[in-house]
Amino acid sequence: MPYSFPLGPYHPALEEPFKVKVQCKGEVIESATVEVGFSYRGIELLAQKRNWVEVITLIERVCGICSNTHAMTFCLAAETIAGIELPKRAAHIRTIIAELERLHSHLLWAGVGAEDIGFHSLFMEVFTLRERVMDTLEAISGNRVNYGMNCIGGVLRDIPDPAAHLPALDALAKGLGEVVIPTFTQNPTALARTRGVGRLSREQAVEWAVVGPVARASGLDIDVRKDQPYLSYADLGFESVVRPEGDVQARVVVRALEMMESVRLIREALLSLPPGPLRATQGLPEIPAGEATIRTEAPRGEAFYYVASEGGASPARVKIRTPSFVNIPAIEPMVMGQPLADLSIIQASVDPCISCTDR
Amino acid sequence: MAMLKTILGNLLRPSRTRAPADMPVVPPTYRGALTHDAGRCTACGTCAFVCAPKAIHFTQDPGISVSWHFFIGQCSFCGLCEQNCPTRAIHLRADVPGSTNSAGGDGLRLESVIHLQPCTRCGAAHVPLPAATMDALWAAGADEAERGYCPDCRRWAASARLRTAFTPDGAVAEGGRHDR
Amino acid sequence: MNAVWSYLVAIAVWPGLLFAAPLGWLELWFMRKLVARLQGRQGPPFFQPFFDVMKLLGKETVIPRGVSRGIFLALPLVSVAAVTAALAIVPLPGNPVPSLPGDVVLLLYLMEVPVLCEVLAGYVSRSIYGQVAAMREAILSLAYNLPFLVAIIAMAQVAGSFQMRALQEVPYGLVHLLAAVTFLLALPARMKLNPFSIANAEHEIIADSHIEYSGPPLALFKLSHAIEVVLLTELFAVVFIPATPWPLVNLVVYLVAGILVLGGVTLLATTTARLRLTQAFRFYWVWGGLASAITMAATLVR
Numbered sequence: 001m002p003y004s005f006p007l008g009p010y011h012p013a014l015e016e017p018f019k020v021k022v023q024c025k026g027e028v029i030e031s032a033t034v035e036v037g038f039s040y041r042g043i044e045l046l047a048q049k050r051n052w053v054e055v056i057t058l059i060e061r062v063c064g065i066c067s068n069t070h071a072m073t074f075c076l077a078a079e080t081i082a083g084i085e086l087p088k089r090a091a092h093i094r095t096i097i098a099e100l101e102r103l104h105s106h107l108l109w110a111g112v113g114a115e116d117i118g119f120h121s122l123f124m125e126v127f128t129l130r131e132r133v134m135d136t137l138e139a140i141s142g143n144r145v146n147y148g149m150n151c152i153g154g155v156l157r158d159i160p161d162p163a164a165h166l167p168a169l170d171a172l173a174k175g176l177g178e179v180v181i182p183t184f185t186q187n188p189t190a191l192a193r194t195r196g197v198g199r200l201s202r203e204q205a206v207e208w209a210v211v212g213p214v215a216r217a218s219g220l221d222i223d224v225r226k227d228q229p230y231l232s233y234a235d236l237g238f239e240s241v242v243r244p245e246g247d248v249q250a251r252v253v254v255r256a257l258e259m260m261e262s263v264r265l266i267r268e269a270l271l272s273l274p275p276g277p278l279r280a281t282q283g284l285p286e287i288p289a290g291e292a293t294i295r296t297e298a299p300r301g302e303a304f305y306y307v308a309s310e311g312g313a314s315p316a317r318v319k320i321r322t323p324s325f326v327n328i329p330a331i332e333p334m335v336m337g338q339p340l341a342d343l344s345i346i347q348a349s350v351d352p353c354i355s356c357t358d359r
Numbered sequence: 360m361a362m363l364k365t366i367l368g369n370l371l372r373p374s375r376t377r378a379p380a381d382m383p384v385v386p387p388t389y390r391g392a393l394t395h396d397a398g399r400c401t402a403c404g405t406c407a408f409v410c411a412p413k414a415i416h417f418t419q420d421p422g423i424s425v426s427w428h429f430f431i432g433q434c435s436f437c438g439l440c441e442q443n444c445p446t447r448a449i450h451l452r453a454d455v456p457g458s459t460n461s462a463g464g465d466g467l468r469l470e471s472v473i474h475l476q477p478c479t480r481c482g483a484a485h486v487p488l489p490a491a492t493m494d495a496l497w498a499a500g501a502d503e504a505e506r507g508y509c510p511d512c513r514r515w516a517a518s519a520r521l522r523t524a525f526t527p528d529g530a531v532a533e534g535g536r537h538d539r
Numbered sequence: 540m541n542a543v544w545s546y547l548v549a550i551a552v553w554p555g556l557l558f559a560a561p562l563g564w565l566e567l568w569f570m571r572k573l574v575a576r577l578q579g580r581q582g583p584p585f586f587q588p589f590f591d592v593m594k595l596l597g598k599e600t601v602i603p604r605g606v607s608r609g610i611f612l613a614l615p616l617v618s619v620a621a622v623t624a625a626l627a628i629v630p631l632p633g634n635p636v637p638s639l640p641g642d643v644v645l646l647l648y649l650m651e652v653p654v655l656c657e658v659l660a661g662y663v664s665r666s667i668y669g670q671v672a673a674m675r676e677a678i679l680s681l682a683y684n685l686p687f688l689v690a691i692i693a694m695a696q697v698a699g700s701f702q703m704r705a706l707q708e709v710p711y712g713l714v715h716l717l718a719a720v721t722f723l724l725a726l727p728a729r730m731k732l733n734p735f736s737i738a739n740a741e742h743e744i745i746a747d748s749h750i751e752y753s754g755p756p757l758a759l760f761k762l763s764h765a766i767e768v769v770l771l772t773e774l775f776a777v778v779f780i781p782a783t784p785w786p787l788v789n790l791v792v793y794l795v796a797g798i799l800v801l802g803g804v805t806l807l808a809t810t811t812a813r814l815r816l817t818q819a820f821r822f823y824w825v826w827g828g829l830a831s832a833i834t835m836a837a838t839l840v841r
């Protein structure tokens with residue numbers, strides 16, 4: 001007897017409201033439709049009504065998890081229009097915050113993933129680790145989310161004592177290497193729930209134009225940090241993580257190894273923090289007429305910003321394409337033919353960020 | 360069996376649940392509720408300009424005072440007002456808890472009344488410059504009289520100084536009282 | 540004391556409701572506390588399971604539209620009544636109920652009733668989540684009942700009788716060990732614990748088959764679950780742990796054994812993820828089947 005089963009918009013497996021509606025026969029999913037738009041806020045339009053300072057605060061709230069990515073990408077775009085060269089120290093600090101944010105985003109994902117396969121103990125361990133990252137972010141920026149670090153032309157806050165944050169990184173690397181990664185890759189029940197589940201082949205990945213860890217888990221080696229290095233990534237040297245399998249397990253592994261790479265990047269950036277000013281400009285920014293498109297690698301994949309200025313007090317247009325926006329539709333081919341039980345972990349495996357998607 | 364090792368280890372360690380008394384350390388960079396020093400504020404409006412959620416606004420009592428208002432329910436604790444205030448009148452303090460109330464609620468509201476003063480030259484009511492700023496501007500003690508001037512009279516005074524610099528014989532008579 | 544009175548006492552007082560409910564709450568608290576400590580958390584206070592039930596008792600009962608009121612309210616009652624009656628048959632020391640021939644069959648039947656009630660509760664709820672949970676519960680019961688029933692039947696085979704007292708008096712041997720292992724294999728699924736918490740997988744289907752239940756009926760289901768935990772652990776202890784001639788010592792041993800068994804399944808639950816229904820089914824028919832076959836073979840070889 002076929003029946004339809006709605007996952008969402010309010011469901012324990014989702015952190016944010018979106019809906020995957022599936023048609024099932026027995027426990028097998030025959031078709032799926034994804035609905036988004038439950039938390040639409042019209043940020044792109046609002047951005048045209050805010051001045052260049054306010055708009056950063058606004059853009060930072062596109063997403064609650066990768067908030068820094070959005071503010072940073074917007075600032076990069078504004079800087080490109082105005083021809084402002086970012087001071088080296090500011091670039092390093094932005095890189096550190098961006099990678100810390102990736103860490104906490106991936107850890108959040110790992111926790112949610114663990115919870116979706118019913119692994120509560122793993123969830124607890126992952127979130128304990130995440131707390132270290134949040135504490136570090138709070139120590140640097142003063143906030144656990146929406147760090148408010150970016151301004152056009154640089155960063156607002158310094159990292160006066162870089163070495164103070166190294167113990168947290170050590171604890172993180174230890175926790176990841178000794179608990180989280182071995183459990184996800186060796187625990188028989190965790191493997192039973194992730195291996196071969198929700199496959200997205202390389203061809204499908206190209207066809208559905210996925211980005212970020214989802215693409216890299218399907219064998220597509222795309223990462224803006226490597227393809228078009230920005231900030232300090234070229235100086236620090238960056239290795240992307242690619243897996244060919246395309247299943248949930250591969251997505252777990254890609255994110256896990258990326259976290260190790262992030263820890264390495266943060267450590268190097270902290271140790272090699274160059275001296276110099278934090279901002280290239282002082283006072284309120286003045287952005288001349290012009291336009292810029294900027295791509296950065298958000299935790300979930302490529303974030304794309306188009307910013308146009310007519311020289312006025314506010315941007316003329318801010319176009320935001322977030323990584324989840326392209327990744328979420330790929331849930332449909334992933335769940336086809338899979339058991340209903342795997343629906344929640346499959347949708348979670350693309351790390352859908354609804355707040356970004358709805359903007 | 361990493362998990363088994365971990366959870367058995369947890370059994371031996373004390374719980375990670377934090378008791379209410381065991382508060383995490385608040386970093387000095389923490390942005391809590393803000394405080395406003397009316398004595399330093401010039402009512403320039405920069406803070407309201409940079410505040411995206413419009414937590415700061417001004418009201419006027421024409422000729423008497425300008426009031427600076429803040430409502431915590433709208434504040435996003437971005438710290439931009441503190442960063443941009445030219446006279447450092449605003450501080451987001453680490454020792455004051457941040458958001459505790461909803462936007463519709465009755466959280467912290469601040470109001471600072473900045474009394475206008477009559478210009479010592481023309482009598483027009485204006486926002487006086489903070490004492491520290493005045494010390495910086497007129498450190499040399501020269502033109503002490505300008506301290507009480509309104510912005511327009513300050514401009515007039517500056518212009519007069521320039522004119523004296525160019526026409527040292529002081530041919531220009533007293534005048535140029537601006538329109539109000 | 541005549542038979543009717545002894546049954547009443549057994550169901551209402553010892554080892555029935557009055558004893559089983561607090562013990563069940565204690566055991567549930569123990570499991571929750573242990574899980575919490577294993578996960579590095581503080582855990583609930585001692586009276587939490589009791590508070591949970593009391594709180595539910597004070598809440599409004601909402602009956603979904605289009606659902607037969609009678610069945611909806613009867614199911615939790617039947618469930619509690621069945622587990623309590625089942626517990627009354629278990630020959631715990633001091634149980635006033637006389638042993639009947641064939642009471643093992645009655646016990647096994649009564650133990651299936653709460654499962655049946657849960658399945659029905661899911662089906663009558665008119666919620667797709669409840670119905671999927673009910674389907675999962677029903678299929679899972681087909682899986683775990685293989686080792687579960689075989690463990691008891693093997694003991695009956697050795698005893699040559701379907702009477703609880705006879706089961707208890709079987710001289711201790713290899714079959715006890717094998718059957719105990721087989722029984723333990725079925726236990727996590729019967730208790731709906733990880734890795735077999737499939738019918739109550741909140742991240743897949745929001746809740747278990749009680750999804751539409753609220754207030755006192757839900758409290759009854761919770762109570763039924765608490766008593767079922769006591770029933771399962773004490774049944775294990777009574778059947779598989781050798782009895783001493785001193786009833787009081789037996790009682791203590793049984794209670795301790797019950798707690799130990801719960802500690803074991805809790806440890807398993809905290810180190811595992813939730814399996815899929817098909818995986819659980821395969822597990823029970825392959826490993827449960829193998830254990831059952833070995834156990835049955837042992838009863839013949841003897």
Ligand code: SF4
Nearest residue numbers: 400401403404406444
């Ligand atoms: S607080 Fe600062 S920024 Fe705001 S009006 Fe006063 S002087 Fe200007």
Ligand code: SF4
Nearest residue numbers: 410434435437438440
């Ligand atoms: S901290 Fe930010 S949101 Fe709050 S009043 Fe200042 S500028 Fe406005």
